[in-house]
Every structure is written in structure tokens, then in C-alpha cells.
Amino acid sequence: MVEEKDWQGNFNSGEVIDYGDAVVMPGLIDVHAHLDDPGRAEWEGFPSGTKAAAAGGITTLIDMPLNSFPSTVSKETLKLKIEAAERRIYVDVGFWGGLVPENAFNSSALEDLLKAGALGLKSFMCPSGINDFPMTNASHIKEGLSILAKYRRPLLVHAEKQQEHEGYLDLDARSYSTYLKSRPASWEEAAIRELLTVSKDTRTGGPAEGAHLHVVHLSDAKTSLDLIKEAKSSGDSITVETCPHYLAFSAEEIKDGDTRFKCSPPIRDSANKERLWEALMDGQIDMLSSDHSPTVPELKLLDEGNFLKAWGGISSLQFVLPVTWSYGRKYGITLEQLTSWWSEKPAKLAGQDLKGTIAIGNHADIVVWDPEAEFDLNEDHPVYIKHPSNSAYLGSRISGKVLATFLRGNLVFKEGKHAPDACGVPILAT
Template identity: 45%
Template structure:
């Protein structure tokens, strides 16, 4: 029996610990996991929770690709709504993207404005990426010293005038600066030149929209990132990888010692171009959702470690910017709203492919935490923050957008039947109380080790 008084003890018939689904008793004091004991170990604790065989105790998810949009676009999303939605989806830590807020997070005053907007409003822990532009190289060291988890850039125009894209030469310059800081550069890898050479998206046809962003748009940009990382020795991370055509090049670069990681997103793993009706602009995102054969290759790349992690790329907007009235993909905002839905959406498809909840925890918790240098996150282990998720993997439910916590409910998952219900979420050993935001604003706690294979 553990005799020292604990704040929380969770007796779980199933828990994901060290990559295994195993019975365990997890004890918590002062927000930190103190021990992982054999299941049923007697514990004196202020709160004792018993989870049956239908529930699995997971480490809280870490979502490193979330567009909260506040300050500046709090009608699209905001820290209060985003973090409540995240908690409902089993996410206990998110990292906010520097774009789609006003100002973009490209200098320390903008970071301070972002932190001020988030202060006292977060239901889970929140950290921040910063942006790289052609003009802010001199700001990078100060942002790094201020504790951002890393940096993000675009290689194509994202419609954000305060975060313009980098040219190939500017990408190399940025990587050299970030190599000297031992910081990671996240790259939206779509080629401006390839986009300019192709047809502009317009009209209701999803096939035409897909044709405006063919795989070579991503593949060319990924090749440029790999070349810059090889030249500089910097650490690069490919965000929201959609094109399976880039996978052999990423794998080859790694074999050559290039420091590169990659993520994909739930919508690329669960949705396919074949199922998207014309005019259904809730599916619009950049890069786009591709065909089922491409989806199969992304799953295979997760299994073999070429893709390191799954994160949401939650990117909502005001409802009118999706242009559902006209269904014009050329005019619609490119972004998927999925923060609350990522875990059950991914699990619904992973389970049919023979993947386990231990793999899900690796891809959606441990690896993103490592990418962001958040050393106390992502595992159920002594010394880690007691960020936990009680997940019922066999329970099914139908997505009703009206019941989601996202500020903007429009989602391509509406009406989908999903496996997996988040029964309860704990952040640092405490249940999430919608009336009392208790999340912390985080700074980077470690250098950025490459995610483990």
C-alpha cells in the first residue's frame, strides 16, 4: 500500500503505459504522476477513480497544430472555446499557431499580446509557436529566449499578409539562424511556383479544386525543405503532410542523416476525395484531402515511422468564409474544424487497420510533446504531468455539430458515426471545470529532440 497521501489515484483495468495496454494504478500528487503501480494497489488519496474494462486510460493528447485565432479573430475561435473543445476530445496540451491572429506572432510584443489574450481563459495547458517571415530574422533569438516551442513558415502565400512566404534562399537563411538556436522550423510545404503554374481553384467542383493543388505542389516544396535542411544541418518539420508522393524522399533524407520529421492530420487519414460532394466547402483545406489510395499510403507511413505524429491542424473561420451558400471552393477558407473530434475520428479508422491505442498514444501524445520540447507531457510515467484521458474505445456516437464546443460548429464530420468516447479528462490531476479555466501558459522546457521511431 502507498501510505503517503495522494491527491488522486486512478485504478485502470486498461492503461497505456510504456507502449503497452496494461492494468495499472496511477497515483498523483501536486499535479504530477508519482507512481505507476500494479493494478489495485491500495492507495490513500483524496479522490479515487476506478475505470472498468470498457475504458482505457491514455496520456492526455498533445496537439501541436491548432489555430486558436485570438487575438484578432475571436469570432472564429478563441482560447476559451478551443481549450474546452480540446479537453472534451482528450487533448490536455495544445500549441497555438502564429498565423490567423492579429498580430501574427512574429516578434516578442506579438507573443506578449497572444499570452495576454490567453491568460486566465484556458482550460488546458497552452504553448506557442512563432512565425518566420522574410523580414524578421533579427527577432528569432528573442522569441526563442521568450520560450516559444519553435517556429513556423510558409513556402506559398497563405493569404496572411503579416506572415508572407519564404523564398528558397530565405528558407536557407532562416534554417541557418534556427540551427544556431537549436530550434525547429515547421514548414507549410506547398510550392508557390507550382501553384502559380497551375489552374486557379474556382467553382463548386471538388475535382477541380484538387486539380489546382496536385501532389507535385507538396512534393516540390518538401524537396526544397529537405535540401535546405541538408545544407544547413537545421531541424525541419513538415506540417500537415497530405501527399504520399513525398514519403520516399523524406525516408531517404532521414537515412542520410537529415534532421526532418513529419506530421499528418485526421482529415487526411479518415476522409477521401471520392466521398466529397461538389459544393461541400466544409471539406476545403490546403493541402487538400486526396484519394483513398493516397490515404492508405499515409497510414502505412505512420506504421513504418516515416510520418511521426498525428495532429489536428484545427483551422476554423467565421461561417460565411466557407461560402456554403455558393459552394465555391475557390473562395472558401481552407481549414478543417476538428480539435474535439481528432481522437475518435482517428481511432475509428485505426482500429479497422489493426492499429492499437498504444500506437495512437505514441502518435498523438508522446511524439508531439517531443516535437515541442515539452518534457513533462505525453506519457503516463512518474515525474510527468498528470494529464490523463479516460477513453471508451468501443462506444459509438454520431457527430452533432451543435454539441461541439468549437466556436464555429461547421465540420466535415457532421453525421459521421465514430468509435470512441472521451469519458473524462484530467489536466495535472484535476478534472476540467468549464466554469473555472485552470490551464497554464507554457514555455519550452527542453531542446527539441527528434521524435523517437
């Protein structure tokens, strides 16, 4: 049962709504989403992205510092993000700052970014595809960790390290196998090996004690995962996430030219998918995120189908709860595990002590959903992301319908309708 507020945040005369056998659980926290506002709002803006989040049971998301323009790499560009979000967001939104070569050795610039409210920093160990967000190396990461240690905030790392190889250049660019060859698992392994040379600094007594490393969207469930597991056992402060698209799809089923499925790191083979599920169920993978990385259809090259040129990113923000549940039932996932992967551990990573659990004194961020309700993701299903045709999930039949979403006790989504006013607030570190 949930005591419901109306759209204006007023209690309905103490009315208690009985949702029967529906699940009532903490709202999801997505620590990895690209909303591209300001500067590229035609890809995805704060209003459309946060409406999609609310419709999917996400009550908090943390926006990545790149794909918007300019990238969020200074206190000034963070201010632009905050201004773009105010009074336009339907869920709470926090912000990661960017660690890039231009600020990595400028301690005052990084501290200003953190003091301005960035919840942590994000870096790439390979080209990001965004001109004003260049890649970092181990030296940049080490400098960033030394600053983050003072603020006890995390560094999130896209862990792929480009290796020289040309074995795919003369192959068919419409074939998914060609794209898979262009970004092999060895890229992830090489990056994580390099990353772990500095992660030991996060151990008790190390020069970066108090900092934390977080590996985003892990796709390789072989050596890369073993290296992270070993680092954890040695005392490194490190966590890792994967994404629903790596758990739902496998390379063998991706058709030639269907660039909706292009992302980086790539979706790998079915054996790798099984190992990811095993690692998630065993607790080796700590949490899940969407890595919602949208763009306009013309950059996805849906007509051309060129995997080597198309924009890489899975549009998924609205679907992650039912997708995780639908594909996870085969493996026996529990509601407690869903809450851990999507609420409790993401809240801890983002430093949000008042979110992630339903408890006295916490924010009343709640999703109500029916795990048995099946539905088809097609043109008849309301989809709130800006470019639904880009999503790899269209055409799927999944279970787990969101009935209502509450943000800080306010009803923000119910039965296909959003609150008339955006009541989400920017989340800033203090």
C-alpha cells in the same frame, strides 16, 4: 484507476475512481492548432478552442502563429498571445513563432522571439492567405535554421510550392475536383525537394546542427513521402506529420459545393489515403496533428459552395481522438501507436519533457476514454468549437468517447462538463 481531484484541484479524500475497462492514457498533444486569439476570436478563441480540446482528450496544444491578428512574428506579438491566453485556457497552450521575410535576416529579432518563449518557428513556402504572414524561400529557411540551431528548437514548414498552371480556371468552382486540380501533389513535391536542399545542414557537423525540420500536414503519400524517407536515412534531422482528415476522407466522396472539406494541402484520392495509412503504420509518418483551422461560416461559403474562394481549413479539434481510433481500427492500430502519434512524439517535437507519457515526475495529463462507445456527431452531441456547422465531421458516427480529462492532476472535463475555472497555463520555452 485514477485518483481524482475536484474542480478546485483538491483530492477527494483520497478517493480512487474505477473506470472499469476504459482506457487511461497520456493526454493528447496537438502541435498544430489555430486559435486565432487575439484579433480574430470570432473565428475561434482561447476559451472555446481549449474547451473543445479538453472535451477531446487533448491536454496540451501548440498554437500556430498566424490567423490571429497580429501574427506572432516578434517578441511583442508573442506577448499579446500570452496575455490573451492567461486565465482563459482550459488546457496548457504553447506557442510557435513565425519565420517570415521581415525577420528571417534579423538574427536579433528572431532570437528575441525565441528568448520570449516561442517553442520554435513556423513558415510557409506558398502564400498563407494571411497578409501579415508572407511566404518564405529556401534562403529565409536557411537563416532561420541557423538561429534555431543555437536554441535546439524546430522549424515547422508548410511545404507547398506554387507551380504555374491554368488548367482549372475555366472549370466549375463548386466541383471538388476543380479545387484538387488547383493544388496538385506536385506542389508538395516541389516544396519538399527545395526544403531538403537545406535540411542537410541539420546533420551532425552541419552549420545548422541542433536545428530540426518538421513538415506539417503532409497530404501527398507518393514522391513527397519518398523524399522525406530518403532524407531521414541520410541523417537529416526531419520529421513529418499528417492529419486525421487525410486519413478519414477521400476526394471521391466529397460532394460538390461542400466546402467544409476544403483545406490545404487538399484531401486527395482514396488510393493516396491508403498509402498514408501504410506510411503511418510503418513509422514513415511520425505523428498526427489536427491542423484545426476554423473561421466564421460566411468565409467557408457553405451556401455558395465555391471551393476556389472558400476559406481552407478543417474544424476538428474536439474529434481527433475518436476519429483516429474509428478509422484506424480497420488497419489494426494499437493504443501504443495512438500514444506515440498523439502524445510521445509531439511532446518531443515541442520540447516538453514532462508531458507525453504517464511517469513519475511528469505532469499528470491524462485522458480516460471508452473505445467501444459509439456516438453520432450531430446537433444533439455537445460540440465546443465556436462554429460546429463548419466541421466536416458532423454527420459521422464514430467510436471512442472521452469520459474524463485531467490536466496536471486537475479534473478539467468530465461527463460533458468543464471545470468552472480555466486552469491551463501558457507554456514558454526557457
